[in-house]
Amino acid sequence: MKKVELLAPAGNLEKLKMAIAYGADAVYVGGEEYGLRASAGNFAGEDMKKGIEFAHARGKKVYLTMNIIPHNTDLEGMGEYAEAVSAMGIDAIILSDPGVYSIVKEAVPEMEIHLSTQANNTNWRSARFWHEHGVKRIVVARELSLKEIREIREKVDDSLELELFVHGAMCISYSGRCLLSSYMTGRDSNRGLCAHPCRWKYHLVEEKRPGEYMPVVENERGTFIYNSKDLCMIEHIPEMISSGACSFKIEGRMKSSYYVATVVKAYRQAIDRYYENPEGYSFDRFWAEEISKASHREYSTGFYFGRPMEGGQIYHTSSYIREYDFVGLVKAYDSNTGIATVEQRNRMQSGEEIEVETPEGRYFNHIIAGMKNEDNEDIDSAPHPQMTVYMPIDREIPEYTILRRKSKQ
Structure with a gap:
């Protein structure tokens, strides 16, 4: 097969x-x-x-x-x-x-x-x-x-x-061929410029009552009718x-x-x-x-x-569900010292628990025991976008390994 x-x-x-x-x-x-x-x-x-x-x-x-x-x-x-x-x-x-x-x-x-x-x-x-x-x-x-x-x-x-x-x-x-974005924003979705107006919240306005916005409601669940x-x-x-x-x-x-x-x-x-x-x-x-x-x-x-009907839409919000933060990408690992070279993607701090996701196998949990910056100075946090930090990790991990943590939001 x-x-x-x-x-x-x-x-x-x-x-x-x-x-x-x-x-x-x-x-x-x-x-x-x-x-x-x-x-x-x-x-x-x-x-x-x-x-x-x-x-x-x-x-x-x-x-x-x-x-x-x-x-x-x-x-x-x-x-x-x-x-x-x-x-x-x-x-x-x-x-x-x-x-x-x-x-x-x-x-x-x-x-x-x-x-x-x-x-x-x-x-x-x-x-x-x-x-x-x-x-x-x-x-x-x-x-x-x-x-x-x-x-x-x-x-x-x-x-x-x-x-x-x-x-x-x-x-x-x-399967595409949508004119909504082009009509509302001048950005042609059929030429790669979609503004995603299907994710917006809509209200209804009666012609002779400008400024009076009535919510578009589907079964009392909200107004994101295209989402x-x-x-x-x-x-x-x-x-x-x-x-x-x-x-x-x-x-x-x-x-x-x-x-x-x-x-x-x-x-x-x-x-x-x-x-x-x-x-x-x-x-x-x-x-x-x-x-x-x-x-x-x-x-x-x-x-x-079969046809999804109302089960294919989200009427109450257009927001994403984000439960985890991508905090770092491993660029290299020194097996002699046990030190990982990490490019920061979100602020991370010493002492916090993260998940280490490798390209193969299952993730493992890790406590950040400490970090150093490019000047070999000890730092408690990595706040700057895409800064390079060095941290000990007690098992060998390959390039492209992801560091993530449960969102603090």
């Missing part, structure tokens, strides 16, 4: 490295143009080249998003850009528009093409059409149930790959694999390195456990607990088991 691919988001070079260190088989990235996450760090030429080299050296793949819905001016320079990223070694380009497809095929005819969820592929006829025109993989629309996905799998050629989202934020316009829950399928790995998909995709190019590492590791462990013994597979609640330590909204299973 060929193991399903675990595909992770990488908004910048650090996130790419963290995703791969924590178990991703492939990552998807955006350049500075043509992708749908303009607010992500994204990759300039040199960083993209470094990221591809890092991934390929470890037997992993890198896919590039070019999935905007372009206007005429967006087409300028697109062919040259495709040639440049192809020369760097990008493994596939993810796109949604037929015009972009034709440009990429003319510029780099051998490039592997993946059809983005933005293309709203909801049926087997559409999937077959794109495959006959040279698309290698379809990222199916998020409005589909597992039953519908299985039917697509049965009715298309075995050589066509299907990719499914398994985790992350959901858009009110599930979707996050997707989480960690408890349904066997069902997802039985759909016939070849790749499980995690959303989140704008999320933190900590989010990427935490979520990737949990899905990596669940997927590996399944393939070790499919018949005897059992879900470990520890994986769900770990995922919940990353910033998230309330979870749902999206459309996979």
Whole structure:
């Protein structure tokens, strides 16, 4: 049985490295143009080249998003850009528009093409059409149930790959093409500039009573009528694999390195456990607990088991649930002295208890016994963003290890 691919988001070079260190088989990235996450760090030429080299050296793949819905001016320079990223070694380009497809095929005819969820592929006829025109993989629309996905799998050629989202934020316009942001703020979500107005709080104003704001209430629970829950399928790995998909995709190019590492590791462990013994597979609640330590909204299973109806929305708030703080990233460990070199990510103090999360295995608890700064001076706290500190840790830990603690909020 060929193991399903675990595909992770990488908004910048650090996130790419963290995703791969924590178990991703492939990552998807955006350049500075043509992708749908303009607010992500994204990759300039040199960083993209470094990221591809890092991934390929470890037997992993890198896919590039070019999935905007372009206007005429967006087409300028697109062919040259495709040639440049192809020369760097990008493994596939993810796109949604037929015009972009034709440009990429003319510029780099051998490039592997993946059809983005933005293309709203909801049926087997559409999937077959794109495959006959040279698309290698379809990222199916998020409005589909597992039953519908299985039917697509049965009715298309075995050589066509299907990719499914398994985790992350959901858009009110599930597979995109939303005009709300463009109308309200002038920021076109279909060109990567979404202002996320679906997360805002709304009131109703009657035309002849300006200034009188009436709350929009759904069953007395609140006013965030567009605010979707996050997707989480960690408890349904066997069902997802039985759909016939070849790749499980995690959303989140704008999320933190900590989010990427935490979520990737949990899905990596669940997927590996399944393939070790499919018949005897059992879900470990520890994986769900770990995922919940990353910033998230309330979870749902999206459309996979039927229409979510009101269960897919959060009406009372648009806030994230944040129960843990990412306080440090291990850059090196000296096994002779037992000293870890740590880049600070949130204020931490001597004497407090933290969790040490390594790329493999389970985390362990640790009391910060002391810290030194770059001048080898003893310090009681590390208050400055991304300052380098040195601290003793009594077991050897690898680069990319995460230090976290339960939030003090």
